[in-house]
Amino acid sequence: AVAGTLLARWAPALLGPTPADRLAAAEERAADLAVRNRLARELHDSVGHALSAVTLQASAARRLLDSDPEFVREALAAIEETTRRTVGELDAVLGVLREDDAPGKAPAPTLSADLDGLLRRTRAGGLRVTARVDTETEALPPVVSREAYRIVQEGLSNALRHGGDRVTVDLRIEVADGCLDITLENPLGSASPCRPGGGHGLRGIADRARLLGGTAEAGAADGVWRLRVRLPLHRTP
Template sequence: MIKSVRPLLRGSTYSGALFAYCGALASLPLLPVAMLPTLAWPSAPYGVQLVLTLLLWVVLIGVAGLARTTRRVLIASARRLLRVPLPDPVAARRPASPSGAGPSPTAPAPVPVPAPDPAADRWRTPLWLLLHVALGWAGALVSGLLLLASLTLPLGAEAGLSLFGRSVRVVGGWQSWAVALGCVLPAATVCVVVTNALRWSAPKLLGPSPAEQLALAAERELALAERNRLAHELHDSIGHTLTATTIQAAVAGEVLSADPVAARAALRSIEESARAALEDLDYVLGVLREQEAETAPTRTLADLPELLDRLRHAGAVVEPELSGELTQVQGTLSRAAYRILQEGLTNALRHGAGGPVEVRVAAAADRLELSVVNRTGAGASAGTGAGTGRGAFPTSGHGLPGLAERVRLLHGEIEAGPVGPQHWRLAVRLPVRLPA
């Protein structure tokens, strides 16, 4: 009993009924237009005029439901008044990389998803709008008559009912109050029926079609892939900056009195590194907040000399070996190569045991080869980076796994491991696609 009465006490029931009644009222401006043919044909029988008006009225309501704006308004209203969780309509568009720099080197290739077909699904909105208007008019007429009876009977109005040859008439007194109160419950029940009918039909006719559901899933997949890429970018940039600035600060503290010029150079390098990291952080946070960043920081192989200079200011001895036409490495491959070298050099500083760091970049016609070699210390455990000394990569974290994932998505090869008793080598080979 309590469960059956509970819908009558919910505010959402009456807000849904109000939504239905508003749909009925919104169809009224189309009624004079539907009556124009009957006005132009006054000699037609009354029944023909009525049927012609109703048919044209239905057609006009259906045509109004074809507009995209109509569907958006109906979805927003159903979410608010019917409490139905409906997503916004999916526009047929090709998602673009937020960075504006082309495909992401760490994002998986999107699975081809058929774009939503507006023509195939457009009939659902007019059908729902017709159902909305029909339920609105039926509910408004029935509940309106019942409420009118509940208000007028106690004031002395007469009511009669004839059924199967028997008549019942109510004229004032306590009977009119009883009948008036009895009319309120059916009126509320009509609101429940109308609201539940709209709630049941809204997801089926206003909700996403199967093609739109696939498009929404594809958008969510691309968003997750982009956030994963941003996590890689943030790890590479901030991790490198923190490692380099820590070492540079230690160097500046040691030579502050003996060599002020070197200390100032180290502090200047800290400032430049921090500024570059802040640019990356500002861009990533802007994307995560779904705000469009002003500029996307795109580090490429052209920025490699600046990266090596910062390492030298940190006290590292870097021995670069660059060969081939590096200018032919462009776009995604160049950005990924920079991040790979940055991660390798950062881990060489963080986990290495001093000594020179050999950096090799060789660009051939069909491949790009990258390698970073550094000392690991006499006590390093081969292949693990653990032991009494320090290895080139940590045993946990996102450094080496992130690099492996980046290289895999670029269809390349990666090798990371000890070379001899005291060196660690990171080697990456990536295929090169010449620009057309």
């Protein structure tokens, strides 16, 4: 009886992990990787947009320092707001990385609550943005609202990086056929997709859309660079 008890106690150490143990460990690693990949996307989109916006805002302010002091004041205020917000988001992400059991603390701006601020900060850098929102963003499912915000943010960041403050961007957001449709367009001569940048932003947009069962397409046609994203409002089983 004693031998049987000892064997039962030592068997796991002697035989190693069971298939169920290995599967559980693999699932835990996969879940951890998914969280870290999500945080990497958040960092890329948040910090990348902030750097692009601040660079353009500072450049525009320097050019207009003597001729348009009111614009300079607005640009400096936007720089302050952008950096303060980004530092807060960065602190939140780093906090999640330090605390593996607290994935819910990651920054989560939404289309309904934060789109106006995003457009204001982007325009302060000189980017001309026309926005048409033909839906009640407050009624969007929270996860769709969060991912849509990041998609719009990254689309504007691409325009800032590649076109500078002379690009004009047309943004349209609407609901059709049970999906949220996001379209960003700008003239090809202003924001060429072939400029350096590595394509990480467009891949991030595609990843966000795919995780919600949606689609993302980007390309040039008829002299226009166009990004189209479709996000289902409700996932189908």
